[in-house]
Amino acid sequence: MNxxxxxxARKRTVLMDGAMGTELMSRSLPQDxxxxxxxxxxxxxxxxVHLSYYKAGSDVVTTxxxxxxxxxxxxxxxxxxxxxxxxxxxxxxxxxKPAGKFVAGSIGPTGKLLKPQGDYxxxxxxxxxxxxxxxxxxxxxxxxxxxxxxxxREAMAALHGARRISPLPVFVTLTFNRTPRGYFTxxxxxxxxxxxxxxxxxxxxxxxxxxxxxxxxxGLVRAFREKSYRPIIAQANAGKPEVCEDGSVKYSQGIxxxxxxxxxxxxxxxxxxxxxxxxxxxxxxxxxxxxxxxK
Amino acid sequence: MAKEDLWREAREAIIGGxxxxxxxxxxxxxxxxxxxxxxxxxxxxPGIQKAGELWEAGDYFLPELIASAESMKAAMxxxxxxxxxxxxxxxxxxxxxxxxxxGDIHDIxxxxxxxxxxxxxxxxxxxxxxxKLEKFIEKAEAEKAGIIxxxxxxxxxxxxxxxxxxxxTVRRLREKYKVMVGGAPANQKWADDIGADGYAxxxxxxxxxxxxxxxx
Numbered sequence: 001m002n003x004x005x006x007x008x009a010r011k012r013t014v015l016m017d018g019a020m021g022t023e024l025m026s027r028s029l030p031q032d033x034x035x036x037x038x039x040x041x042x043x044x045x046x047x048x049v050h051l052s053y054y055k056a057g058s059d060v061v062t063t064x065x066x067x068x069x070x071x072x073x074x075x076x077x078x079x080x081x082x083x084x085x086x087x088x089x090x091x092x093x094x095x096x097k098p099a100g101k102f103v104a105g106s107i108g109p110t111g112k113l114l115k116p117q118g119d120y121x122x123x124x125x126x127x128x129x130x131x132x133x134x135x136x137x138x139x140x141x142x143x144x145x146x147x148x149x150x151x152x153r154e155a156m157a158a159l160h161g162a163r164r165i166s167p168l169p170v171f172v173t174l175t176f177n178r179t180p181r182g183y184f185t186x187x188x189x190x191x192x193x194x195x196x197x198x199x200x201x202x203x204x205x206x207x208x209x210x211x212x213x214x215x216x217x218x219g220l221v222r223a224f225r226e227k228s229y230r231p232i233i234a235q236a237n238a239g240k241p242e243v244c245e246d247g248s249v250k251y252s253q254g255i256x257x258x259x260x261x262x263x264x265x266x267x268x269x270x271x272x273x274x275x276x277x278x279x280x281x282x283x284x285x286x287x288x289x290x291x292x293x294x295k
Numbered sequence: 296m297a298k299e300d301l302w303r304e305a306r307e308a309i310i311g312g313x314x315x316x317x318x319x320x321x322x323x324x325x326x327x328x329x330x331x332x333x334x335x336x337x338x339x340x341p342g343i344q345k346a347g348e349l350w351e352a353g354d355y356f357l358p359e360l361i362a363s364a365e366s367m368k369a370a371m372x373x374x375x376x377x378x379x380x381x382x383x384x385x386x387x388x389x390x391x392x393x394x395x396x397x398g399d400i401h402d403i404x405x406x407x408x409x410x411x412x413x414x415x416x417x418x419x420x421x422x423x424x425x426x427k428l429e430k431f432i433e434k435a436e437a438e439k440a441g442i443i444x445x446x447x448x449x450x451x452x453x454x455x456x457x458x459x460x461x462x463x464t465v466r467r468l469r470e471k472y473k474v475m476v477g478g479a480p481a482n483q484k485w486a487d488d489i490g491a492d493g494y495a496x497x498x499x500x501x502x503x504x505x506x507x508x509x510x511x
Contacts, residue, residue, distance in 0.1 A: 243485060
């Protein structure tokens, strides 16, 4: 019943939102706190962040559920509240969603490694992601976004877990480093390898987010576009984080430099653009203006 | 088999991330009664250093790095009992307490540094990840270590490196220990700002730095 996001992406560039964690921290979320807890304790603040992105021009906001899988929540002793926190993340975003706009359910990595490097199996990961996907779907998101995946195997486990219980579209973005030999995930997955797997699984839209700035993201989008006819998603970081003497964190890519590459991302083949770490509503607002001036 | 051939096999075992071969070569070295310190220095250490170089060049990724580090651990586990207590003490450049700071679970880089420090003659006490700051001090005091190494991968947990130095100062222990910091978001400026004694961008340079600090 939601208007199809893929149809929209075929008509024009879709604008996603920017970072959530830093926006919550600027509203006094303690640095070692679990951001998802605010979906229950301070939902109005989370909604404030969503609204600021919609107002800045985002077509899509992503739910405050990035670390909402039970393996990550366990670090805060909150694993038994996984369903509750994710459902709330979805419901509060849906409650402030303007007509014609979308809410994406964010599913981030567990932070654990699969065997043989780590202790977990794909089945265990699938179950964990299934739980999260169920809650986000029940809470009313329009589609699911598996993101910041640095391990293709984990991304596929999340995909399978989500599809097991949710009828919603599921998109996937992975995180790549730029190396002398090209773009690779931390686990060594190449763009070609990722596209192959995602195509085999018939994922309707995919791409990359995090780790690299918007300049380096252009090359990555090109690499995806060379291998794929699908809608490509690209959400770059505003450079690298630097900790200042007073403990505050500054990102190295300034807003103008970041936005400068938005048209290049689109020309390189991105259908969805947005922002990741270090971005905020101001970045999105300028990105929206850049997209309009391209028409 | 000449010892040089065994060194080469040891190096290859680490570069190849072959735990079985790492253990086998270590056992062979013990059987042949060759100098085990030399076996480490000329065989395994060049192997793990090569793995580190390949990682930095973007040729090795996490699976390869982990496999190399695990192979290193496997070899050292075989060799250490074969090395007499006095042998270890005489070589020891002193104790190093190392860990990833509290709130942070990332440890692969830290494990690499720990492995290389141990292989280079330090007595290493690896506290693991998510280590409370007081634990670093407790362990260093208990083992009379000279150097404390703190790893952090997140800008949020990195602040614990700063807090740790403040904690040492408050406990009036700052002069007693050399503090090194590392991890992806760290850099020399950060280390200087917080008053750390050392920083290194990779494991090989961390060992060099630790050796220089141990000598002062």
